[in-house]
Amino acid sequence: MTSLVSGAVCALCESPATEAIDPPRRTLDRGLDPSDTSYSVTVILPDVSLCAGHAADVREGEKVIGWCDDEQCRTYGELGETSACGHPFIKLSKSKT
Ligand SMILES: [Zn+2]
Numbered sequence: 535m536t537s538l539v540s541g542a543v544c545a546l547c548e549s550p551a552t553e554a555i556d557p558p559r560r561t562l563d564r565g566l567d568p569s570d571t572s573y574s575v576t577v578i579l580p581d582v583s584l585c586a587g588h589a590a591d592v593r594e595g596e597k598v599i600g601w602c603d604d605e606q607c608r609t610y611g612e613l614g615e616t617s618a619c620g621h622p623f624i625k626l627s628k629s630k631t
């Protein structure tokens with residue numbers, strides 16, 4: 535059993551998370567800082583906290599993890615679903631395209 539921050543909940547439901555898995559990709563290009571054009575922001579994404587059932591679903595490809603990068607969210611969710619801020623979760627593909 536991997537250690538987790540206590541109180542973490544599953545990214546796909548409200549159940550307590552029992553494990554943390556690697557996200558589909560570890561970095562996300564947030565783009566240029568508007569106040570400094572020489573500066574490009576790349577964020578490091580955290581582990582995905584999941585309950586046992588959803589961890590199995592993700593490993594088997596039944597569910598695909600997406601990410602909302604809105605300031606209010608910055609959370610994982612199921613790809614295709616709408617996040618709390620109203621934007622859809624975006625795909626975290628392994629390739630750069
Ligand atoms: Zn779950």
Ligand SMILES: [Zn+2]
Binds near residue numbers: 602608617618621
């Ligand atoms: Zn959101």
